[in-house]
Amino acid sequence: MPPSAVQDDFPSTPGKVGSTLHCRRNSIDFLPEDPVQPVKVDRSNYLGRMTSRWHSSTATKILCTTSILLALTIFAVLWMGLPRGSEGYSGQRTQGFQRSHEWEKKVIHSCVTNREDNALTVLVTGAAGFVGTHVSLALKKRGDGVVGLDNFNSYYEVSLKRARQELLNKHGVFVVEGDINDKFLLESLFEVVQFTHIMHLAAQAGVRYAMQNPLSYVHSNIAGLVNIFEVCKSANPQPAIVWASSSSVYGLNTKVPFSEADRTDQPASLYAATKKAGEEIAHTYNHIYGLSITGLRFFTVYGPWGRPDMAYFSFTRDILKGKPISVYSGPGGKDLARDFTFIDDIVKGCVASLDTAEKSTGSGGKKTGPAMLRVFNLGNTSPVTVPALVDILEKYLNVKAKREIINMPRNGDVPFTHANISSAQEQLHYRPVTNLDTGLKKFVKWYLSYYGDNSNRKLWLGKHEQIL
Numbered sequence: 086m087p088p089s090a091v092q093d094d095f096p097s098t099p100g101k102v103g104s105t106l107h108c109r110r111n112s113i114d115f116l117p118e119d120p121v122q123p124v125k126v127d128r129s130n131y132l133g134r135m136t137s138r139w140h141s142s143t144a145t146k147i148l149c150t151t152s153i154l155l156a157l158t159i160f161a162v163l164w165m166g167l168p169r170g171s172e173g174y175s176g177q178r179t180q181g182f183q184r185s186h187e188w189e190k191k192v193i194h195s196c197v198t199n200r201e202d203n204a205l206t207v208l209v210t211g212a213a214g215f216v217g218t219h220v221s222l223a224l225k226k227r228g229d230g231v232v233g234l235d236n237f238n239s240y241y242e243v244s245l246k247r248a249r250q251e252l253l254n255k256h257g258v259f260v261v262e263g264d265i266n267d268k269f270l271l272e273s274l275f276e277v278v279q280f281t282h283i284m285h286l287a288a289q290a291g292v293r294y295a296m297q298n299p300l301s302y303v304h305s306n307i308a309g310l311v312n313i314f315e316v317c318k319s320a321n322p323q324p325a326i327v328w329a330s331s332s333s334v335y336g337l338n339t340k341v342p343f344s345e346a347d348r349t350d351q352p353a354s355l356y357a358a359t360k361k362a363g364e365e366i367a368h369t370y371n372h373i374y375g376l377s378i379t380g381l382r383f384f385t386v387y388g389p390w391g392r393p394d395m396a397y398f399s400f401t402r403d404i405l406k407g408k409p410i411s412v413y414s415g416p417g418g419k420d421l422a423r424d425f426t427f428i429d430d431i432v433k434g435c436v437a438s439l440d441t442a443e444k445s446t447g448s449g450g451k452k453t454g455p456a457m458l459r460v461f462n463l464g465n466t467s468p469v470t471v472p473a474l475v476d477i478l479e480k481y482l483n484v485k486a487k488r489e490i491i492n493m494p495r496n497g498d499v500p501f502t503h504a505n506i507s508s509a510q511e512q513l514h515y516r517p518v519t520n521l522d523t524g525l526k527k528f529v530k531w532y533l534s535y536y537g538d539n540s541n542r543k544l545w546l547g548k549h550e551q552i553l
Contacts, residue, residue, distance in 0.1 A: 182263050182270040189277050195259035196278045200228030208280045210234045211287030212260050213246040215392050219432045221258050233260035241393045265309040271316040282439050285328035295355035306359035318374035323445035325377040327438045332384040333357035342505040371458040375447030379438045384464030384504045388428030389531035409487040415500035420470035422501040427519035434463040437513040464504025465517045481529040
């Protein structure tokens with residue numbers, strides 16, 4: 086995977102179908118087939134007509150998509166059945182969690198609130214990740230109780246995650262090292278702290294990496310999500326859950342801007358398929374157990390402390406090193422475009438989602454009434470082409486990029502993203518205010534401070550850490 090290649094998240098729910106197949110789900114109409122009339126079967130042309138009907142039937146296409154999601158869920162169940170510490174689908178061996186009195190003290194201290202009115206107690210999964218770090222700092226800064234959870238995997242440089250962890254620790258946020266698939270660990274956290282909210286951001290990100298390690302996406306994005314829901318539904322009281330879906334669920338949708346009501350049954354990548362599966366699983370746990378669940382579809386989040394696998398990050402690194410960067414060209418030679426959203430704006434949407442989330446309606450796994458189920462786009466509403474992004478980086482790095490224009494490969498990337506944020510504006514009062522020029526200027530300032538002009542790694546802590 087070329088380090089300078091454009092990334093997916095570029096980084097970035099079911100009804101009951103009866104015999105009539107007439108329902109509405111994500112604004113997709115499932116309409117009944119034409120009434121079947123008794124006919125004499127012409128066996129010589131039967132296979133051809135059935136094949137034609139297969140390709141033309143919308144209901145059948147939907148059924149195929151559902152089957153794929155079901156298969157992913159089955160993989161998740163199989164993964165969750167593996168014993169802790171064993172080697173599973175991801176090919177990585179996880180260490181067993183060891184609970185101790187000292188560990189409990191750190192968790193409790195991290196969750197102490199420092200404001201009188203409506204203080205939250207939040208478990209942030211993926212806390213040492215890009216968005217997780219910023220959200221944790223924002224919550225802690227306003228006086229909420231926060232404890233993080235992260236497995237510090239090696240998808241990208243672990244040293245950056247450790248630096249984020251140190252930053253969080255300086256601000257009083259303890260990050261537990263462990264995997265969201267470790268049910269004993271999650272149950273231990275819930276025994277020590279009564280969480281009011283879960284901010285579930287832990288996930289295996291990236292479109293192209295799915296072609297190398299597909300089962301890691303099933304492990305994190307499906308099995309991990311189910312494990313979170315399982316522990317939450319058994320809690321008493323149940324916490325409200327906000328979790329990170331992705332704009333990638335819109336897949337091959339060509340209607341722009343993307344709205345939450347648009348179809349999401351055409352994923353272009355395995356990553357997108359696992360996020361779509363997550364939205365369907367969320368619907369199930371909301372319906373059966375009364376969990377209050379809010380899904381957030383992020384659109385190409387960028388900014389200080391960002392992910393090195395993202396295009397803007399890898400472009401910056403390669404431009405400074407004098408290496409050529411690969412700029413993809415879409416169908417018909419059109420430039421790729423993304424709805425780049427600055428991290429500060431995303432954080433505001435995340436916090437507003439927590440603040441407006443209604444309480445779950447279940448207790449100990451038993452539902453007592455309907456619960457909130459929402460999904461929101463969090464984007465900037467102003468798509469910018471990738472060449473324009475490079476122009477801005479050149480300006481603030483004061484270095485001319487060596488561009489190599491190549492056709493976009495068939496790897497799950499989509500040619501454009503564009504968010505309709507009207508729902509988030511109305512219900513969350515979400516108002517993105519940072520344009521790409523301003524946001525990249527802040528990112529470049531952070532990058533040069535953290536890595537140095539020659540990309541020499543150094544710890545970026547101290548007076549420069551006030552980035553929110």
